Amino acid sequence: MKAPKSDSGDHVHPEAPDIASIVSARRGAGRQAVLQTMSRVRSGYLPTRRDVILAREFAEFLDDVLVQREDGTRDDGRCFFVTGESGAGKSSSIRRLLAAEEALAPVVRQGRTYVPWVSVKGPSPGTLQRLGLRICREIGYPAKVDTPENRIWEILGEQLRMRGVLVVHIDEAQHLARSMQSEYERKNVANTFKDVLENKAWPISFVLSGIPIATEIARTDEQIERRGRFLSYPSLDLDVVADRRIVLDMIELLAVRQAELDIGGIPEGDLPDRIAHAANYEIGRVAQVIAGAIHKALLRGEGVLAGRDFVTAHRSVSHTRGLDHLNPFVAEDWRTLQAGSFLIQSGC
Secondary structure (H helix, E strand, O other): OOOOOOOOOOOOOOOOOOHHHHHHHOOOHHHHHHHHHHHHHHHOOOOOHHHHHHHHHHHHHHHHHHOEOOOOOEOOOOEEEEEEOOOOOHHHHHHHHHHHOHHHOOEEEOOEEEOOEEEEEOOOOOOHHHHHHHHHHHOOOOOOOOOOHHHHHHHHHHHHHHOOOOEEEEEOOHHHHHOOOOHHHHHHHHHHHHHHHOOOOOOOEEEEEEOHHHHHHHHHOHHHHHOEEEEEEOOOOOOOHHHHHHHHHHHHHHHHHHOOOEOOOHHHOOHHHHHHHHOOOOHHHHHHHHHHHHHHHHHHOOOEOOHHHHHHHHHHOOOOOOOHHHOOOOOOOHHHOOOOOOOOOOOO
């Protein structure tokens, strides 16, 4: 199942040409070949144990969403919080789960298609008005930007019912949590969520993903907290065999299978440890670090992913150019460097 279109904020004119493809074609055959390979690399996904746990927890969450009372109406909505540090892979795993969930596949009735879920990226700054507006636009309702906050959420509840949406996924939910600077704002968020969670005619449930502060939304009200389900993605620990295996498997997936590169003796040395350190021990960032090195290897054109590709890739995305003692792929004492650090203080 293909997921509903992602929220981009701005809407492209329907008659606009595919500018990106035109620009890409102008760059020559060599660059196009690199782009095609990098597209395969970027689309590569490594399922791990956390995907199994996420699927299990989501299945139980969906049970709660669908359970009915004696009168045939559904129970109040639920909130499923999925948190982890930046780069933990939350967004990718949730989007894949929602898109693959057969129970949430589109429903066609009398010529109309109903999609039981919608996914948006939480706006920043994360006000309730902007969030409601973004969800409205994602489901196809042309809400006006100056619609008052309370009216937006009234409209949203009705539009979600009309479109058969049961679950709303809000990615980067920490933006909304950070907006709750006063007791009034906390109560406003709590009351807004409770209003749609407790709607008797059509209760809405939420999947909220983000960094750990996102769970502050649950702490705004006891009723939201008790309707919550919580899953946290831990960071990698390369002293754990299974976690080390994840890094090795990611190299195999992205470099060998997706990019068709030779990786030589990379798995045998300490490069996997350096990769994890540079990625702050987060799965999503591990993939980014490896992808960056693959890009450098493709540009070299020798068909091999080597340690030097990680060195040059890190230089390109950090302040370590000319400062190899701060580059985790060069420094002998790389373990003493701040994990996941790309920017350094002036004068270092």
